[in-house]
Amino acid sequence: MRYTRLGASGLTISSLVLGTASFGDTVDPEAAMRVVKAALDAGVTTFDTADVYAGTRAEEILGAALPPSRRDQLVLCSKVGLRPGDADAEHAAVAAGHADHAERWSRGIAPTDAGLSRKHVIAAVEDSLSRLRTDYLDLYQVHRFDPAVPLEETLRALDDLVRAGKVRYIGCSAFAAWQLYRALWLSERERLARFDSVQVRYNLVDRGAEAELLPAAAAAGVGVLAFQVFAGGVLTGGSARSSRPAVARRYGTGAVAGRGERLAAVAQGAGVRPAQACMAWALSRPGVTAVIAGASSPEQLADLTATAVADLPAAVLAEIDAIGGEGA
Numbered sequence: 001m002r003y004t005r006l007g008a009s010g011l012t013i014s015s016l017v018l019g020t021a022s023f024g025d026t027v028d029p030e031a032a033m034r035v036v037k038a039a040l041d042a043g044v045t046t047f048d049t050a051d052v053y054a055g056t057r058a059e060e061i062l063g064a065a066l067p068p069s070r071r072d073q074l075v076l077c078s079k080v081g082l083r084p085g086d087a088d089a090e091h092a093a094v095a096a097g098h099a100d101h102a103e104r105w106s107r108g109i110a111p112t113d114a115g116l117s118r119k120h121v122i123a124a125v126e127d128s129l130s131r132l133r134t135d136y137l138d139l140y141q142v143h144r145f146d147p148a149v150p151l152e153e154t155l156r157a158l159d160d161l162v163r164a165g166k167v168r169y170i171g172c173s174a175f176a177a178w179q180l181y182r183a184l185w186l187s188e189r190e191r192l193a194r195f196d197s198v199q200v201r202y203n204l205v206d207r208g209a210e211a212e213l214l215p216a217a218a219a220a221g222v223g224v225l226a227f228q229v230f231a232g233g234v235l236t237g238g239s240a241r242s243s244r245p246a247v248a249r250r251y252g253t254g255a256v257a258g259r260g261e262r263l264a265a266v267a268q269g270a271g272v273r274p275a276q277a278c279m280a281w282a283l284s285r286p287g288v289t290a291v292i293a294g295a296s297s298p299e300q301l302a303d304l305t306a307t308a309v310a311d312l313p314a315a316v317l318a319e320i321d322a323i324g325g326e327g328a
Contacts (some may be wrong), residue, residue: 001043001308004289008221009196011138011169013046015077015283016308018301019224019294020049024057025220027296029064036065038298042305048225048292050079050143051128059131078132079173080124081116081143097148116146120156125166127310137196141171145179152186159192171197177212184220195222199292200224202282203234204263204324205256214287221290229282230293235260236274262323270316275300278308281320284311 001014003190025034036047047066049058049238064076083090093099094114102113112119121127129135140153140161154321161167172180172195180198187194198217200209206228217224232247234256260274275293282291291308295301312320 001045001305002046005223005225006139006169007196007217008291009169009223011075011196011291013223014044014118014308016044016279016304017046017048017077017290017292018161019227019292020047020058020062021048021053022058022294022296023061024054024126027294029061031059031296033065034298035295035301036062038301039295039305040067040070042301044305045073046077047074048077048291049132050082051124051131051237052079052082052084052143056084056127056131057184063132068133075138076132076134077139077141077171078128078137079141079143080121080128081146082114095146095148097146116142116149116157118153120152121157122161129166132285136166136168138168139171141173141197141199144174145172145176145284151179151183152190153328155183155186155190155192167195170197171195171199171225174201175197175213177216178269180213180216180222181220185263197223197225197289199225199227201228202285202288203229203231203278203319204281205231205251205259207324210285214285218287223253224287225290225292226285226288227292229278229291230275231256231260231278234270235263235265235278259323263320266319266323267315270312272307272312273303275303277312277320278318279304279307280312280318283308284317 004015006009006013047062049062051059114120125140128137140158158167158170162170170193172183175198180195183195200213202209214224227293232251234251237260263277264274267274270277279291279293282288293304297302
């Protein structure tokens with residue numbers, strides 16, 4: 001396993017971050033336990049989850065799987081901002097300010113049960129700590145930008161958590177470059193904890209981050225954690241139909257499937273699996289610190305950890321990169 005610093009911070013993470021979005025959903029608790037053990041055996045030190053994954057079950061399963069004796073050796077990351085139990089459409093409605101809060105209240109859901117208000121952030125971290133069986137998080141990330149809450153309010157709440165020792169570092173996810181820079185500016189102006197990382201959706205067929213976000217993060221010393229590097233599984237021979245609806249809409253096209261077939265041919269010629277090719281390509285990209293990827297079995301994880309310790313030849317990486325620039 002390779003290790004790297006997270007941006008300009010002093011935190012060292014593994015180049016493969018084990019993602020747990022499928023824990024408690026498509027990966028049952030017993031299988032998840034085996035995957036976590038295999039990850040630890042392979043040298044993975046960094047684990048990413050969120051309070052919303054599988055309706056809080058992912059945090060619970062990860063908390064049970066990680067050995068308490070190794071807690072201080074690990075980097076445990078979670079996220080805040082979305083309400084566990086909401087579907088993608090409900091997350092979008094809340095974020096856009098279109099949610100019917102009267103109707104949600106009738107179902108026992110308060111307006112403050114989601115978002116990045118001080119009230120929700122402080123309540124949510126306590127719940128995450130309990131589920132993860134720990135008294136601190138190494139990296140606490142806002143799941144997405146919340147236009148309904150002043151960014152300074154969120155940053156002050158996160159800064160308070162850092163000062164209280166409940167959180168060591170803070171980060172963000174799915175931010176635009178201007179949103180990231182505004183947050184960094186506010187942190188500097190108000191002397192608050194700053195974002196040390198940003199999670200970015202990034203893969204061969206989804207490269208919008210290259211225009212602004214990746215160079216902006218690199219210039220600011222913010223680490224980049226790339227997710228969905230397999231394009232919902234389509235680039236590795238799977239079907240987007242098995243993914244969440246939003247992911248299926250994004251990648252469930254013939255053009256993406258065609259690129260997946262071309263990637264498979266290049267990977268076969270290089271003697272690697274398509275998942276390894278995707279991950280190696282992502283790790284080779286300027287500005288990318290680490291890749292977040294999940295696994296459903298120790299065998300699947302072994303493919304990923306093998307990539308995290310060895311580079312592909314430059315010529316192979318160039319072939320892979322060219323696939324992303326091809327037409328349909």
